[in-house]
Amino acid sequence: MGSGDLNLLKSWNPKLMKNRKKVWETEQDLVNEQQKLNTRLKEIEKERELNELLHASNKDQPDALKTDLTLKKSGLEWMYQDAKLNDEKEDYLLGKKKLDSSILKQPAAATEKATERAAAAAAAPKNSHRKGSTLHRDDPMSNNTGEPTMQ
Numbered sequence: 077m078g079s080g081d082l083n084l085l086k087s088w089n090p091k092l093m094k095n096r097k098k099v100w101e102t103e104q105d106l107v108n109e110q111q112k113l114n115t116r117l118k119e120i121e122k123e124r125e126l127n128e129l130l131h132a133s134n135k136d137q138p139d140a141l142k143t144d145l146t147l148k149k150s151g152l153e154w155m156y157q158d159a160k161l162n163d164e165k166e167d168y169l170l171g172k173k174k175l176d177s178s179i180l181k182q183p184a185a186a187t188e189k190a191t192e193r194a195a196a197a198a199a200a201p202k203n204s205h206r207k208g209s210t211l212h213r214d215d216p217m218s219n220n221t222g223e224p225t226m227q
Contacts, residue, residue: 083089090096167173 084091088095090099164173
């Protein structure tokens with residue numbers, strides 16, 4: 077009479093293809109995660125060995141550890157790339173240093189942009205006055221003076 081397998085109708089049946097697919101996908105995710113973890117551990121180990129070698133070679137020179145060579149080897153050179161230029165600008169702004177010819181030559185493009193912005197800002201107040209008056213007129217809270225009124 078009823079020779080059909082009723083377990084095939086259950087959503088939790090492990091023989092169903094959709095359940096097998098879910099299991100396979102989770103297994104593949106775990107394998108990929110483990111591979112990423114292994115590669116990251118190898119990178120960390122290489123960095124650690126490199127740092128140990130650098131420290132061993134520069135024991136008598138502690139200032140030499142911060143050279144560009146060590147930063148490039150550790151992969152951190154991008155963080156300190158423009159720090160020298162920023163330090164010079166900061167020293168000038170703080171009054172510690174006079175203007176240098178190298179600083180005067182570099183921001184030529186920046187001064188052009190600044191003049192364009194200044195020209196745009198000079199034209200803006202004419203329109204902004206009109207905008208301010210319309211905003212003031214349209215604002216319902218601008219009618220409130222803060223004084224209580226008798227009703």
